[in-house]
Amino acid sequence: MGTMEGLYLPLVTPFHDGHVDLDSLKGLAKHYSSTGVSGFIMLGTTGESPTVEPDEQRAIIETTLDAVGGALPVYVGVSGNATRQVARGIAAFEPLGVAGYLVATPYYNRPSASGMVAHYQALTEETERTVIVYNVPYRTGVNLPNDALFEIVATTRNVRAVKDSTGNIVQSLDLLERAPAELSVLTGEDPLYFTSLANGAAGGILAASHLAVETFVAVTRAMAQQELVRAREAWRRVSPMIPKLFGEANPMPLKYALWRQGLLRSPECRLPLTQVSDGLAATLDEIVASLPHV
Ligand SMILES: O=C(O)C1=N[C@H](C(=O)O)C[C@H](O)C1
Numbered sequence: 187m188g189t190m191e192g193l194y195l196p197l198v199t200p201f202h203d204g205h206v207d208l209d210s211l212k213g214l215a216k217h218y219s220s221t222g223v224s225g226f227i228m229l230g231t232t233g234e235s236p237t238v239e240p241d242e243q244r245a246i247i248e249t250t251l252d253a254v255g256g257a258l259p260v261y262v263g264v265s266g267n268a269t270r271q272v273a274r275g276i277a278a279f280e281p282l283g284v285a286g287y288l289v290a291t292p293y294y295n296r297p298s299a300s301g302m303v304a305h306y307q308a309l310t311e312e313t314e315r316t317v318i319v320y321n322v323p324y325r326t327g328v329n330l331p332n333d334a335l336f337e338i339v340a341t342t343r344n345v346r347a348v349k350d351s352t353g354n355i356v357q358s359l360d361l362l363e364r365a366p367a368e369l370s371v372l373t374g375e376d377p378l379y380f381t382s383l384a385n386g387a388a389g390g391i392l393a394a395s396h397l398a399v400e401t402f403v404a405v406t407r408a409m410a411q412q413e414l415v416r417a418r419e420a421w422r423r424v425s426p427m428i429p430k431l432f433g434e435a436n437p438m439p440l441k442y443a444l445w446r447q448g449l450l451r452s453p454e455c456r457l458p459l460t461q462v463s464d465g466l467a468a469t470l471d472e473i474v475a476s477l478p479h480v
Contacts, residue, residue: 188370192224286316
């Protein structure tokens with residue numbers, strides 16, 4: 187059985203007047219820690235990792251670990267397209283005591299499958315902690331074939347989870363069918379969370395679950411208890427809002443909604459991300475109005 191299961195929250199990085207808002211981050215971490223999520227993924231796509239400086243990253247991780255106080259595992263996103271730089275990035279986080287690392291396949295330089303295998307084999311020399319392979323072709327430009335992923339698992343001691351964001355249901359179902367027992371398959375495709383769980387996924391890493399998190403947890407727990415109908419009823423309460431949360435660049439919509447809920451002091455994102463359009467803002471206002479008060 188893989189090391190990860192359940193719903194993981196890829197926490198947004200709050201900004202205020204251009205600076206990382208550590209007070210809001212501390213409040214978010216404390217707020218979500220008691221909701222039933224299985225852990226946090228920091229500095230993922232939703233955490234706007236490309237525009238967060240190294241010293242800010244360290245402060246974000248230290249603040250989150252302190253706020254969570256060991257109650258839940260905290261993973262951190264470390265990605266790049268130069269293996270040595272990603273290795274140095276992992277090494278820099280090792281002293282902080284995170285649970286592991288979310289590592290996207292290299293982007294822009296379009297490595298081969300064998301190159302991606304060698305990338306992860308090299309990275310696992312830097313840590314004993316869990317490495318989550320993040321396969322997200324629409325962002326990276328490359329797709330990691332399932333057989334190459336299985337080779338990575340077989341030839342490393344700590345690649346024990348994959349965040350499947352291929353958006354290719356045929357590949358995802360093949361992955362779920364053939365995954366070795368030690369590999370936790372976590373979907374990163376929010377609209378496919380119920381379908382993935384129904385087909386054997388261990389869980390998901392879902393930005394959308396910042397909103398109505400208790401319902402996403404209810405789906406997770408019902409599926410873990412083989413309560414398909416109860417899980418589907420809960421799922422249908424949240425699934426309609428998901429496309430709206432990705433209608434413009436994630437996490438712009440999500441931050442706007444969290445700001446309207448009072449969980450963020452500002453919806454600001456860092457350039458090149460900006461802010462949601464007026465039309466989407468109006469739609470998000472309706473979604474927020476329909477949610478339980480936080
Ligand atoms: O930040 C993440 O982790 C996620 N990012 C995905 C994306 O925006 O591509 C979406 C998923 O919810 C988790």
